[in-house]
Amino acid sequence: MDLELVTVGTExxxxxxxDSNAADIARAVSAAGGRVVRSASVGDDGADIxxxxxxxxxxxxxxxxxxxxxxxxxxxTKHAVADLLGVxxxxxxxxxxELEERFAKYRxxxxxxxxxxQAEMPRGARVLRNRRGTAPxxxxxxxxxxxxxxPGVPLEMRTMVEEHLVGMIRDRLATESNSPPVTRSMTLRxxxxxxxxxxxxxxxxxxxxxxxxxxxxxxxxxxxxxLTAWSVxxxxxxxxxxxxxxxxxxxxxxxxxxxxxxxxxxVVLDELRSRGLTVAVAESCTGGLLGARLTAIPGxxxxxxxxxxxxxxxxxxxxxxxxxxxxxxxxxxxxxxVLEMVLGAMRQxxxxxxxxxxxxxxxxGGTAEKPVGTVxxxxxxxxxxxxxxxxxPGGREEVRQRSTQAALDLLRLVLLGS
Amino acid sequence: MDLELVTVGTExxxxxxxDSNAADIARAVSAAGGRVVRSASVGDDGADIxxxxxxxxxxxxxxxxxxxxxxxxxxxTKHAVADLLGVxxxxxxxxxxELEERFAKYRxxxxxxxxxxQAEMPRGARVLRNRRGTAPxxxxxxxxxxxxxxPGVPLEMRTMVEEHLVGMIRDRLATESNSPPVTRSMTLRxxxxxxxxxxxxxxxxxxxxxxxxxxxxxxxxxxxxxLTAWSVxxxxxxxxxxxxxxxxxxxxxxxxxxxxxxxxxxVVLDELRSRGLTVAVAESCTGGLLGARLTAIPGxxxxxxxxxxxxxxxxxxxxxxxxxxxxxxxxxxxxxxVLEMVLGAMRQxxxxxxxxxxxxxxxxGGTAEKPVGTVxxxxxxxxxxxxxxxxxPGGREEVRQRSTQAALDLLRLVLLGS
Numbered sequence: 001m002d003l004e005l006v007t008v009g010t011e012x013x014x015x016x017x018x019d020s021n022a023a024d025i026a027r028a029v030s031a032a033g034g035r036v037v038r039s040a041s042v043g044d045d046g047a048d049i050x051x052x053x054x055x056x057x058x059x060x061x062x063x064x065x066x067x068x069x070x071x072x073x074x075x076x077t078k079h080a081v082a083d084l085l086g087v088x089x090x091x092x093x094x095x096x097x098e099l100e101e102r103f104a105k106y107r108x109x110x111x112x113x114x115x116x117x118q119a120e121m122p123r124g125a126r127v128l129r130n131r132r133g134t135a136p137x138x139x140x141x142x143x144x145x146x147x148x149x150x151p152g153v154p155l156e157m158r159t160m161v162e163e164h165l166v167g168m169i170r171d172r173l174a175t176e177s178n179s180p181p182v183t184r185s186m187t188l189r190x191x192x193x194x195x196x197x198x199x200x201x202x203x204x205x206x207x208x209x210x211x212x213x214x215x216x217x218x219x220x221x222x223x224x225x226x227l228t229a230w231s232v233x234x235x236x237x238x239x240x241x242x243x244x245x246x247x248x249x250x251x252x253x254x255x256x257x258x259x260x261x262x263x264x265x266x267v268v269l270d271e272l273r274s275r276g277l278t279v280a281v282a283e284s285c286t287g288g289l290l291g292a293r294l295t296a297i298p299g300x301x302x303x304x305x306x307x308x309x310x311x312x313x314x315x316x317x318x319x320x321x322x323x324x325x326x327x328x329x330x331x332x333x334x335x336x337x338v339l340e341m342v343l344g345a346m347r348q349x350x351x352x353x354x355x356x357x358x359x360x361x362x363x364x365g366g367t368a369e370k371p372v373g374t375v376x377x378x379x380x381x382x383x384x385x386x387x388x389x390x391x392x393p394g395g396r397e398e399v400r401q402r403s404t405q406a407a408l409d410l411l412r413l414v415l416l417g418s
Numbered sequence: 419m420d421l422e423l424v425t426v427g428t429e430x431x432x433x434x435x436x437d438s439n440a441a442d443i444a445r446a447v448s449a450a451g452g453r454v455v456r457s458a459s460v461g462d463d464g465a466d467i468x469x470x471x472x473x474x475x476x477x478x479x480x481x482x483x484x485x486x487x488x489x490x491x492x493x494x495t496k497h498a499v500a501d502l503l504g505v506x507x508x509x510x511x512x513x514x515x516e517l518e519e520r521f522a523k524y525r526x527x528x529x530x531x532x533x534x535x536q537a538e539m540p541r542g543a544r545v546l547r548n549r550r551g552t553a554p555x556x557x558x559x560x561x562x563x564x565x566x567x568x569p570g571v572p573l574e575m576r577t578m579v580e581e582h583l584v585g586m587i588r589d590r591l592a593t594e595s596n597s598p599p600v601t602r603s604m605t606l607r608x609x610x611x612x613x614x615x616x617x618x619x620x621x622x623x624x625x626x627x628x629x630x631x632x633x634x635x636x637x638x639x640x641x642x643x644x645l646t647a648w649s650v651x652x653x654x655x656x657x658x659x660x661x662x663x664x665x666x667x668x669x670x671x672x673x674x675x676x677x678x679x680x681x682x683x684x685v686v687l688d689e690l691r692s693r694g695l696t697v698a699v700a701e702s703c704t705g706g707l708l709g710a711r712l713t714a715i716p717g718x719x720x721x722x723x724x725x726x727x728x729x730x731x732x733x734x735x736x737x738x739x740x741x742x743x744x745x746x747x748x749x750x751x752x753x754x755x756v757l758e759m760v761l762g763a764m765r766q767x768x769x770x771x772x773x774x775x776x777x778x779x780x781x782x783g784g785t786a787e788k789p790v791g792t793v794x795x796x797x798x799x800x801x802x803x804x805x806x807x808x809x810x811p812g813g814r815e816e817v818r819q820r821s822t823q824a825a826l827d828l829l830r831l832v833l834l835g836s
Contacts, residue, residue: 013454014601015444016644019437022459026433036431038466039459041440048456055473183432215429226434281706281727287713288699288706291727295705298781298814306733308726309699309709315724315767319737349733363716396716 001034001172004056008067008077009152010043021066021157028161029064033182033234034169044068049080053147057084061145064165067152069118069135077149078138082122085142089120095127099134128164132156137164183230184237186245189262190255191222191409198223201251212244220394220401221264222257254418257409264408265293265300271415272303277353277381279411281307282320282345284332284358285375289404305349310341320344331370333358335387338376346380353381353415357407359390361399375403379411386414419452419590422474426485426495427570428461439484439575446579447482451600451652452587462486467498471565475502479563482583485570487553489533495567496556500540503560507538513545517552546582550574555582601648602655604663607680608673609640609827616641619669630662638812638819639682640675672836675827682826683711683718689833690721695771695799697829699725700738700763702750702776703793707822723767728759738762749788751776753805756794764798771799771833775825777808779817793821797829804832 005025011017019041026036037060042048049068056063068077082089096119100111118134121127128137128148133156138149148165150157190198195216199206206214211232217224225248229240249256257267272279281290281304291307294300310316313327322340330336342356359375366372373394378387388410392402423443429435437459444454455478460466467486474481486495500507514537518529536552539545546555546566551574556567566583568575608616613634624632629650635642643666647658667674675685690697699708699722709725712718728734731745740758748754760774777793784790789809796805806828810820 012441013444013457014448015441015446015454016603018441023430023433023436026431028433030432036433037461038470039431041457043455051477052456185432185434228432280733283706283709285713286710287718287722288701288709288711288725288727291701291706292704292710292818293706295703295727295729296815296818300705301729301783304705305730306726306728306737307706308724308737309706309713310724311713311719312723315698318766318768319724319726349736365719397714400710400714 001062001169001176002037002060003029003034003062003064003169004060005036005039006049006052006056006063006065007039007041007152008044008049008065009041010045012041012067013043021152021154024154024158025064025066025161025165028158028166029169030183032166032169033173035183035231044076046076046080046083049077050084053081054084057144057147062148063145064148064150066150066157069137069149069151075135078120078122081140081147081149085122085140085144085147087122087124087140090123092119092121092127095119095121095136102134128160130156130160131163132159139168181231182234182237183228183232184234184241185226185228186241187217187260188225188227188245188248188252188256189222189258189260189264190225190252191257191264191405193223193255194218195223198225198252198255201253201255202248203251205247205251208247209244210240212240214244214248220398221405225252254413254416257412263293263297264405264412266297268408268412268415269294269297269300269303271412272353272381275381275415277415278303278305278351279353279355280305280345280349280351281354281407282341282356283307283309284311284316284341285361286357286359286400286404286407287311289400290355290357290407293404293408305351308345308348316341316344320348333360333370333374333376335376335378335389338378338387339385342378342380342385353379353411355379355407355411357403359392359399359403361396361403363396373399375399375406377403377407377410379407379414381411381414384414384417386410419480419587419594420455420478421447421452421480421482421587422478423454423457424467424470424474424481424483425457425459425570426462426467426483427459428463430459430485431461439570439572442572442576443482443484443579443583446576446584447587448601450584450587451591453601462494464494464498464501467495468502471499472502475563475565480566481563482566482568484568484575487536487555487567487569489530489536489552493553496538496540499558499565499567503540503558503562503565505540505542505558508541510537510539510545513537513539513554520552546578548574548578549581550577557586599649600652600655601646602650602652602659603644603646604659605635605678606643606645606663606666606670606674607640607676607678607682608643608670609675609682609823611641611673612636613641616643616670616673619671619673620666621669623665623669626665627662628658630658632662632666638816639823643670672831672834675830681711681715682823682830684715686826686830686833687712687715687718687721689830690771690799693799693833695833696721696723696769697771697773698723698763698767698769699772699825700759700774701725701727702729702734702759703779704775704777704818704822704825705729707818708773708775708825711822711826723769726763726766734759738766751778751788751792751794753794753807756796756805757803760796760798760803771797771829773797773825773829775821777817777821779814779821781814791817793817793824795821795825795828797825797832799829799832802832802835804828
């Protein structure tokens, strides 16, 4: 079942707002088995809205429109679409009373006339309840097809997509076919290996994936491998993806730390928790990011004890007990110092495991011998410890994020004994 | 000068990728004085690309297309647009040699035939150099108008917008008029005050803004006030915005910490630097975010010495010297403890200034007396110190980010003596 999207808002065309609504709706539609074939954005202008919705309706017969349903003067989507379909707006008395009651409950003062316009509906439209706000959604049907209007506030829009739109799509698909085709994806998350490294690891496996496509999605946290099965019956999709993932996994080995949106920090916390270990961190160039990544995970407090961020050399000595002479002899970015840092944090906070990072994030501070992006990382758990040296590309933020991810991964590998 | 955008990529219509390119181009076009009147996304399908680009060209006469210029089989934008305009593809020998040389420099092995297709250009097209990648941009002109093709990789696309597209727009505007109208914005950043608090502070000033519109943009870091002057001559835009900002600023007082994309962490570092002060941090619920915010700013190392992240009570005692009896008597989230934390960090790291945060980020750990979102924050500089208590809304990440921002702001206020 094909459909088109139209997102309305002058902010979108000025570029101040990124159109995340279109992506959110597209994901929900695809998951439900529908297919978005085109998406358009127009400003808060009656003629432009009529033009875009009219074109889309003519092409696909089903259009989802978001934005411009609020009470202010620039909210004109409802009027434009009613115009397009040639139906007048009429006051929905029962919805007006509902609005007035809701208003009285939360606010003082009289009901503002601007909100009254929200109770005016195109004649014949079906009203979709909005549990999160005052602008209801609308479904308009005529001989040209169906137009669904949803509010543009992301939380309201997302809720209404789940509660109304997904069901409409499933219903239509069910009448079209007993097993409507769906498009499904599965993501394997890897880190510590480049795109070309993955190509080597996978060897010829990619050709054996048949109808499942493989996309390499590199980012600061590593390279995600996204497998997609396109337009297949729902039960077949899962089988195809499982088979494809089963072919890839043995090639990836320990490069693969998780699936879908698994966070490496959560994976590491789980590995620690299952071994009954607590952890401390010592950070220099990452400045707190490593601790922030770990503590972003709810429930991390049973494993993560704390950390020292030691930006200056003096702080490394005062807080972690790294001898000043060691820093003088080897430099703050060195194997000896990173090992002293990790052991210092474990000693100070009395933990059996630890992670440490020291490096040059830039833009200043690089030398010929230790250019910007040079980072030493150490991880320790009980009697095992490892230190590795990396040279990361990119600017300050990229180096810091890559360092954080690599540090988490080193502890994972130490825990796994590899 | 009106134009339309077409972004190409099946990923966009599956919702896996949010279309940030459209927003990036729109911002650059608006700043240059142009106006995006419609934006559309289509999949990697020849007919859909021809349809969307053809419609846009007919409406506006100038279309910017991104995506689908790479070497792989699903990159068909160049072919589709050449088809649409009825021109054949011809091999650009000099560009092919350039590609071969570039390839030889970075890779081993023979030049892959798939890359050869990148040197095929629609006859008569002007090639736009891509300094960041191998897919060049293209400008095609015919009686219907102009089509500009840019690669979809965001970094490549943004660079080419700045180096090529902006100049094309300015040139066209210059031939259309001596002083083409522009739309310009100015942002005042506030924190520590709600939207409705700002409405009270601004009183009737909003009505005096005349042709400048005011938008309230709330986020975890505070509320940004965006002033926009719409479609006015360039020299007038600056005057209008300065006048409007001049009306708002006295009402805002110290709530306003900066302009445009000023970061509060950078503002605080500047205030410390100008007073010759160094700073240390002590964090509990923020887990390192406060240090990460400060050290994200290049050059922070001359002011930021380090910090202690003390997640457990034992860590607060071991690393910061907070007496266990004080924690037992008052709880870890209390005024006494947060003050002990800030003084402990300053003492350990020998700094004259400090910031500390302790709170309950959730989802677990809340009580009737201290619900999730309860946070104590302290800041100190020389002999001045202050502690404040906050109750933040939202989930774990929101509480942590709001706490970090509030902690930075408290030190700013202590430094300003207010």
